[in-house]
Amino acid sequence: MKTIKVIKIGGNIIDNEEALARFIKDFATISGPKVLVHGGGKLATQLAKQMNIPVQMTEGRRITDAETLNIITMVYAGKINKNIVAQLQANNCNAVGFSGADGNTIVSEKRPIKTIDYGFVGDVKQVNTEALEVLLNHTITPVFCAITHDANGQLLNTNADTIASELAIGLSSIFNTELYYCFEKNGVLEDVDNEDSVIENINTESYAQLKENNIIFEGMLPKLDNCFHAINKNVQKVCIGKSDMLFNSNNKHTTITK
Amino acid sequence: MKTIKVIKIGGNIIDNEEALARFIKDFATISGPKVLVHGGGKLATQLAKQMNIPVQMTEGRRITDAETLNIITMVYAGKINKNIVAQLQANNCNAVGFSGADGNTIVSEKRPIKTIDYGFVGDVKQVNTEALEVLLNHTITPVFCAITHDANGQLLNTNADTIASELAIGLSSIFNTELYYCFEKNGVLEDVDNEDSVIENINTESYAQLKENNIIFEGMLPKLDNCFHAINKNVQKVCIGKSDMLFNSNNKHTTITK
Numbered sequence: 001m002k003t004i005k006v007i008k009i010g011g012n013i014i015d016n017e018e019a020l021a022r023f024i025k026d027f028a029t030i031s032g033p034k035v036l037v038h039g040g041g042k043l044a045t046q047l048a049k050q051m052n053i054p055v056q057m058t059e060g061r062r063i064t065d066a067e068t069l070n071i072i073t074m075v076y077a078g079k080i081n082k083n084i085v086a087q088l089q090a091n092n093c094n095a096v097g098f099s100g101a102d103g104n105t106i107v108s109e110k111r112p113i114k115t116i117d118y119g120f121v122g123d124v125k126q127v128n129t130e131a132l133e134v135l136l137n138h139t140i141t142p143v144f145c146a147i148t149h150d151a152n153g154q155l156l157n158t159n160a161d162t163i164a165s166e167l168a169i170g171l172s173s174i175f176n177t178e179l180y181y182c183f184e185k186n187g188v189l190e191d192v193d194n195e196d197s198v199i200e201n202i203n204t205e206s207y208a209q210l211k212e213n214n215i216i217f218e219g220m221l222p223k224l225d226n227c228f229h230a231i232n233k234n235v236q237k238v239c240i241g242k243s244d245m246l247f248n249s250n251n252k253h254t255t256i257t258k
Numbered sequence: 259m260k261t262i263k264v265i266k267i268g269g270n271i272i273d274n275e276e277a278l279a280r281f282i283k284d285f286a287t288i289s290g291p292k293v294l295v296h297g298g299g300k301l302a303t304q305l306a307k308q309m310n311i312p313v314q315m316t317e318g319r320r321i322t323d324a325e326t327l328n329i330i331t332m333v334y335a336g337k338i339n340k341n342i343v344a345q346l347q348a349n350n351c352n353a354v355g356f357s358g359a360d361g362n363t364i365v366s367e368k369r370p371i372k373t374i375d376y377g378f379v380g381d382v383k384q385v386n387t388e389a390l391e392v393l394l395n396h397t398i399t400p401v402f403c404a405i406t407h408d409a410n411g412q413l414l415n416t417n418a419d420t421i422a423s424e425l426a427i428g429l430s431s432i433f434n435t436e437l438y439y440c441f442e443k444n445g446v447l448e449d450v451d452n453e454d455s456v457i458e459n460i461n462t463e464s465y466a467q468l469k470e471n472n473i474i475f476e477g478m479l480p481k482l483d484n485c486f487h488a489i490n491k492n493v494q495k496v497c498i499g500k501s502d503m504l505f506n507s508n509n510k511h512t513t514i515t516k
C-alpha cells in the first residue's frame with residue numbers, strides 16, 4: 001500500500017501571502033500522493049464587510065445564512081482554491097481544486113435544528129474517493145476547500161478540520177494514510193503561552209486526563225476530537241503542529257495515538 | 259473512437275434560475291462523454307456594483323484589472339461553477355468543476371498590450387487533456403468556467419467561447435468531438451429579428467459572403483471565428499443554436515462546415 005499525506009492548512013498560512021507562497025513551494029516538493037485541505041481564513045469576513053452583509057452570531061457561533069454561504073462559496077471555492085491551484089501549477093505540482101460536490105466526494109447533511117439553527121452547515125455523511133483515486137493514480141493532487149453538498153443540489157459550509165479527517169478516513173481503505181493539521185503553534189501545548197511546552201504524544205487516556213485538568217480546552221477540543229476520530233478509524237498517523245513538521249523531522253509537534 | 263460533446267452555455271441560461279435547472283436536468287441525460295463550459299452572465303457585474311468596484315471600459319471593451327479578476331474568480335469558479343456541479347450531482351451526473359489552472363488544462367498568455375491594455379486577460383496557448391481524460395474514462399463530467407492560468411501562478415480571464423473551442427480541439431485527438439454553442443437564438447439568423455430565418459449551414463465560402471453582405475456582424479463574428487477555428491482543427495461537428503438543439507433533433511440550428 002502506498003502512503004498518502006492529507007495536509008490541512010488554516011488562516012495563519014492562508015491569510016499571509018508570503019507564508020502561503022512558501023508553504024506551496026514546500027508542499028510541491030512532497031513526494032508521493034498527497035491531498036491539501038484549506039480553511040477560509042479571514043477573507044470571507046472581509047468580503048462580507050465590503051458587501052455590507054452582517055455577520056450573524058448565535059451563542060458565540062457564526063450562522064451560515066444564504067448570503068453567507070454565497071460569500072463562502074465565492075471566497076473558499078473561487079478565490080482561495082483557484083489561486084492555490086494556480087500557484088501549485090507554477091511549482092510543477094499538478095493539482096485539481098475540489099469542493100465536496102466535485103466528484104460527489106463529500107456528501108453532508110444540513111445540521112438539524114436543535115437549540116441553534118446554524119443555517120447552511122453540513123455534517124459529513126459519506127466520502128466517495130473514486131474521483132480522487134483516479135487523479136492520485138495520475139500524480140494529480142486534489143486541493144479541497146471546506147464546502148460540501150447534500151446530493152440534492154445544496155452546497156453546505158463544513159469545518160475544514162472535519163473535511164481533512166473524513167477524507168483521511170475515506171482514503172485509508174486504499175492508502176496508508178497520514179493526517180497533518182498545520183496551525184500557528186508547535187503542537188498541543190502544556191502551557192498555551194510557551195511554544196516549547198509541546199506535548200509530543202497524546203493518546204485516548206492522556207487526552208481524557210488533559211481535558212480533566214483543563215490543559216486542553218476551547219478551540220483545541222474539536223481539533224483533537226477530529227484527530228481521535230481519524231486515528232480510531234484506520235488513519236495510520238495523525239500529527240498537529242506548524243507546517244515545518246512536514247519538512248523538518250527535527251521539528252517538535254504533537255502525535256496522536258489510540 | 260468514442261464521441262464526446264463539448265457544450266457551451268451563456269448568460270441566457272446562467273442568469274435564469276429556472277432555465278439553468280431545466281438545462282442541467284436535460285444535460286444530465288446526455289449519454290456518453292461530455293464537457294460543459296459556462297460563461298459568467300451578469301452576476302460578476304452585479305457583484306462589482308455591490309462592492310462599489312467600477313467597471314472599466316476602453317474603446318467599448320471591458321478591462322480586467324486585479325479587482326475585476328478577483329470578482330470573476332469568485333463568481334465564475336466559485337458561485338456559478340460549484341452550484342452547477344452540485345445541481346448536476348443532484349441529477350445523478352457525476353461532475354468535477356474546472357478552471358484552466360485545474361489539471362493544468364488550459365495555459366494562456368496575458369494578452370500583450372498593443373493599443374489597449376486589457377489587463378488580466380489570457381489568450382489560450384496550450385490545452386492539456388490528461389486530467390480530463392482520466393475523469394471522462396470514469397464517466398465523470400468536467401465543468402469549465404472561463405478562467406485560465408499562465409503556468410506562473412497568475413489566473414487570467416478568458417472568453418468562454420474560446421475555452422469551448424480550444425477544449426474541443428484538444429479533445430479531438432482522443433475523441434470524435436462535437437462542439438455545441440448554446441445561446442438565446444435558434445442559430446445564425448439571416449434577419450436578426452426573425453427567429454425563423456436560421457441559416458442552417460455555413461461554410462468558409464458562405465461565411466465570407468455573409469460577412470461581406472453585412473448579414474453576420476458584431477458579436478456573432480468572434481463566435482463564428484471560434485467555430486471555424488474548431489472545424490478546421492479536427493473537431494468533427496460544430497453547431498450554434500438554442501440548447502433545445504441538443505435534445506430535439508427537429509430543432510432548427512446552424513451547422514458549421516469547412
